[in-house]
Amino acid sequence: MSAAEVKKGNANQGVGFGEAAEPSQKQFDYEKDELFYCTPLVIFRVEDRLFRIPQELLETHSEVFRTMFTLPTGQDGGDSGEGRSESKPLYLEGVKKTDFRNFLQVLTALNYEDITPGKTRGKTYLMMSRFPLYHDLNTDDWIAVLRLATMWNFDNVRSKAMRVLEEDTSIYLLDRLKLAYDLDITSSSWLLPIYRNLVKREVPVTQKEAPWLSDDFIKKITRLREERLKSLLVSLLSEDVPKPTCYKCKNRLYRPASKDLVLSGGAPRWDMFCKSCNMLIGLDEAIHGSPALEKEEKNFENDLDQLIDLFLPTSKND
Incomplete structure (x- = not known):
């Protein structure tokens, strides 16, 4: 079937891309599909790098970003506001570009893991979008992801990062406790092993070793x-x-x-x-x-x- 035939459509099948009638003032009030009316892409600048990602990816999981996207983006608004063009990206101050990229890798992969449980072993990419998964993230990468998830209230990413880091035996005991202090971690699965080790280790902990302890x-x-x-x-x-x-x-x-x-x-x-x-x-x-x-x-x-x-x-x- 030619492109012209597709555009014209087949009256018997009811399929085609016919010319839409000139909209009247009343026709502008269309119903938006609750599933397939996607939010626009938003552009961020992190250090010297631009990121262009679906707005929905962020606002679905974070109250911080939901609130941010409801704020005015510029005098003109619409497509000319901040975050809608490369000339006016939203700037994330104090965030490293590699940390933000790793954060996005985890965020985009979590939905994939939920949809295909037990089938992620050996995979390195999302097949449809080519988003990389997070198999190559090291301890420092995961800690940075945990910090960003905590700062922006991404509960799903925070939980994932915590599960990974709980199993990471390379993290020094007091460094793990410092993370709990800094990031308001109160779960027994994170803290109880730390407390057990502090109680059982040969040398008692002191403020000289950890000045931040009360x-x-x-x-x-x-x-x-x-x-x-x-x-x-x-x-x-x-x-x-x-x-x-x-x-x-x-x-x-x-x-x-x-x-x-x-x-x-x-x-x-x-x-x-x-x-x-x-x-x-x-x-x-x-x-x-x-x-x-x-x-x-x-x-x-x-x-x-x-x-x-x-x-x-x-x-x-x-």
């Missing part, structure tokens, strides 16, 4: 550490629990005299002492050398989580 937080962590150590020491002194042994000579370990305790940050290290090897062995290392003490430690894990929840409450969902 005195109140450090006091609570210190109290939780004391509760854990008390529980372990009670087990060590119990006649029912076999004493830990040295991993080198297999002889019994003893608690050193108070004067021999090694001080660190003003707090004692709760070490065990091997008389045969004449050396100190960390309490956690000693626990792992005693199956009975390991069992006691695991039994205390549930109590520890309850204590953490009492001292440092978290939420089930962020």
Whole structure:
């Protein structure tokens, strides 16, 4: 069928692109389809790069952008306002172009993941639009995505970034806690592993190590550490629990005299002492050398989580 025939249409089939009648004043009041009447493209400038993306992609998921798009875009309005042409892009101040690009990759890919669950493995592009997915994003990229999602209230992108970063073991413990402070992260899945590690690690956390921590937080962590150590020491002194042994000579370990305790940050290290090897062995290392003490430690894990929840409450969902 020729282009002319397509335009003319087939009266029998009722299909074609015939000439529309000259609209009268009344005909301008058309109904807009709720699904297929798309919002226009909007142009942003981020540093020295332009981005041209569907307005709907942003306003659907963010109250911040929904509000922004309702504001006047210029004296002329319409297609001549800000964000409608390359000469008048909307400028995103304080945002890096690579961070914004990575943010858009995650945002555009989330809908694809929702539509095709379990089928994204091995794919690197959206087949229709050629939007790249986010398989190559590193830790710093995901942190930047999380910051932008938080700043602009994109809950779906924020949740995705948090899930990825929760599984990233390369992030230092206190860096992870600092992110929670900066970005108002309160979920137990993010915070509870951090609190457990701070309570169980050999050296107590101090404000010198993390100046942004409050005195109140450090006091609570210190109290939780004391509760854990008390529980372990009670087990060590119990006649029912076999004493830990040295991993080198297999002889019994003893608690050193108070004067021999090694001080660190003003707090004692709760070490065990091997008389045969004449050396100190960390309490956690000693626990792992005693199956009975390991069992006691695991039994205390549930109590520890309850204590953490009492001292440092978290939420089930962020």
